[in-house]
Amino acid sequence: xxxxVVLLSSWFSPFGMRVQIALAEKGINYEFKEEDLRNKSxxxxxTNPIHKKVPVLIHNGKIICESLIAVEYIDxxxxxxxxxxxxxxxxxxxxxxxxxxxDAKMYQPGRKTWTTKGDEQEASKKEFLxxxxxxxxxxxxxxxxxxDNFGFLDxxxxxxxxxxxxxxxxxxxxxxxxxxxxxxxxxxxxxxxxVSNTLPDQKKIYALAxxxxxQFGLD
Amino acid sequence: xxxxVVLLSSWFSPFGMRVQIALAEKGINYEFKEEDLRNKSxxxxxTNPIHKKVPVLIHNGKIICESLIAVEYIDxxxxxxxxxxxxxxxxxxxxxxxxxxxDAKMYQPGRKTWTTKGDEQEASKKEFLxxxxxxxxxxxxxxxxxxDNFGFLDxxxxxxxxxxxxxxxxxxxxxxxxxxxxxxxxxxxxxxxxVSNTLPDQKKIYALAxxxxxQFGLD
Numbered sequence: 178x179x180x181x182v183v184l185l186s187s188w189f190s191p192f193g194m195r196v197q198i199a200l201a202e203k204g205i206n207y208e209f210k211e212e213d214l215r216n217k218s219x220x221x222x223x224t225n226p227i228h229k230k231v232p233v234l235i236h237n238g239k240i241i242c243e244s245l246i247a248v249e250y251i252d253x254x255x256x257x258x259x260x261x262x263x264x265x266x267x268x269x270x271x272x273x274x275x276x277x278x279x280d281a282k283m284y285q286p287g288r289k290t291w292t293t294k295g296d297e298q299e300a301s302k303k304e305f306l307x308x309x310x311x312x313x314x315x316x317x318x319x320x321x322x323x324x325d326n327f328g329f330l331d332x333x334x335x336x337x338x339x340x341x342x343x344x345x346x347x348x349x350x351x352x353x354x355x356x357x358x359x360x361x362x363x364x365x366x367x368x369x370x371x372v373s374n375t376l377p378d379q380k381k382i383y384a385l386a387x388x389x390x391x392q393f394g395l396d
Numbered sequence: 397x398x399x400x401v402v403l404l405s406s407w408f409s410p411f412g413m414r415v416q417i418a419l420a421e422k423g424i425n426y427e428f429k430e431e432d433l434r435n436k437s438x439x440x441x442x443t444n445p446i447h448k449k450v451p452v453l454i455h456n457g458k459i460i461c462e463s464l465i466a467v468e469y470i471d472x473x474x475x476x477x478x479x480x481x482x483x484x485x486x487x488x489x490x491x492x493x494x495x496x497x498x499d500a501k502m503y504q505p506g507r508k509t510w511t512t513k514g515d516e517q518e519a520s521k522k523e524f525l526x527x528x529x530x531x532x533x534x535x536x537x538x539x540x541x542x543x544d545n546f547g548f549l550d551x552x553x554x555x556x557x558x559x560x561x562x563x564x565x566x567x568x569x570x571x572x573x574x575x576x577x578x579x580x581x582x583x584x585x586x587x588x589x590x591v592s593n594t595l596p597d598q599k600k601i602y603a604l605a606x607x608x609x610x611q612f613g614l615d
Contacts, residue, residue: 227497227530241489243496253485266472270460277462278446311446 182207185221185233187214189385192244193232194336194375199248201371202332203255245276248332261329272323275315276333283308287337290348291386294395302348309352313359320365327369335366335376342379343386401426402454404440406433408604411463412451413555413594418467420590421551422474464495467551480548491542494534495552502527506556509567510605513614521567528571532578539584546588554585554595561598562605 182200184207186193200207212221212231224233225242234241234250241247252261262269286308289301312334316322322330345352353360366372390396401419403426405412419426431440431450443452444461453460453469460466471480481488505527508520531553535541541549564571572579585591609615 227501236486239486241486241493243493246489246492246496249492250485250489253488266469267455267458267460269472270465270469273465273468274460274462277465282446 180205181237183210183235184208185210185212185218185224185235186231187212188377189382190231191336191340195244195332196232196234196247196251197375198332198335198371199251199261201375202259202261203251204258205251205255245280245333248329252329261332263323263328268323272329275312275322275330278312279333279337283312287340287344290344291390292393292395302350305344305348306350313356316358316362321362327366331366335363335372338363339376339379339382342383346383347386399424400456402429403427404429404431404437404443404452404454405450406431407596408601409450410555410559414463414551415451415453415466415470416594417551417554417590418470418480420594421478421480422470423477424470424474464499464552467548471548480551482542482547487542491548494531494541494549497527497531498552498556502531506559506563509563510609511612511614521569524563524567525569532575535577535581540581546585550585554582554591557582558595558598558601561602565602566605
């Protein structure tokens with residue numbers, strides 16, 4: 178029996194994109210079900226009653242929530258192709274630690290650079306930049322965060338890049354000048370079809386952010 | 397060369413206890429370095445500059461932070477004995493999801509049942525109880541959260557039990573009457589030396605909480 182794989186996500190969700198990239202790396206066909214996060218489907222609420230968030234991966238009826246957990250699941254189920262986590266336990270712990278850092282420390286400040294104003298925005302900009310510096314430093318002179326091969330930590334981070342035009346514009350950053358290694362890494366990642374076919378155009382994301390800012394009364 | 401294993405933790409840290417239990421399950425000797433969290437050691441600040449928290453595991457000079465990541469690391473390095481994560485990818489994802497739930501949803505409300513008062517305390521009590529109910533339901537009729545064998549999810553949760561007298565007393569709960577399956581599970585876990593030798597006496601934890609409440613101006 179062929180695998181039945183369904184992904185509940187939203188086209189602009191960087192968390193959903195992680196799962197899309199992982200599935201693409203493994204060459205898995207799946208059905209993408211677009212979720213309207215302002216009017217969540219009964220299927221989303223039923224499959225993720227705890228967090229009520231995308232992405233939700235459904236594989237032969239088995240439900241896997243939380244993007245990093247889903248990426249590990251995909252890596253373990255389809256282990257014969259494109260390994261994402263390294264095999265060495267310390268390197269695995271390293272990848273898990275920094276992937277967790279993205280979610281725990283960078284995501285909210287990054288989001289607040291364009292969803293808040295005044296002091297809250299200023300504090301978020303500072304926090305985001307400090308975290309980004311710390312994270313980018315992990316790249317060093319390696320081609321990928323995991324070393325020589327595209328892997329778990331790259332999958333965890335690259336989706337945030339499509340939000341960078343938004344963060345740079347509203348946060349008034351010039352990230353490209355300050356972080357050339359990061360932008361070289363982005364170019365390398367975008368050479369992979371798994372990434373380039375998944376990440377939406379930054380302009381489309383920017384248009385969505387402009388709309389949301391109007392709805393939030395910021396513009 | 398024998399493994400050199402050092403653990404920086406505090407005797408009352410449920411996160412540190414996870415690592416202690418995992419090491420004990422694997423039969424690994426290690427040096428426990430007690431940290432004063434009100435006056436953190438240079439070694440802690442140097443080994444965990446991001447979070448500045450215990451536990452930190454140092455294995456032959458390699459530094460592993462974040463308790464769940466450290467438990468997975470221990471399980472992968474010493475894989476020949478007492479496997480903690482199940483081998484099935486879905487069961488692994490399940491264990492990771494609920495372990496994350498403990499940290500993301502239960503820990504702070506649990507802590508606030510005894511570190512806050514008034515409306516904040518009432519809201520925390522309600523939230524803790526709802527999360528605890530959801531979590532306890534996962535046990536079902538299984539002897540352990542992972543199934544027939546003591547594993548990752550048990551390691552993640554059992555340390556919180558030594559804080560239950562504090563939570564029950566200040567939160568005015570009677571958990572034992574309402575959750576007999578949970579208390580049967582606790583008894584099963586405490587039959588393991590890895591657990592009984594690690595968990596401090598609830599009375600000692602209670603005395604610490606009373607002292608902290610005085611310091612916080614709550615009593």
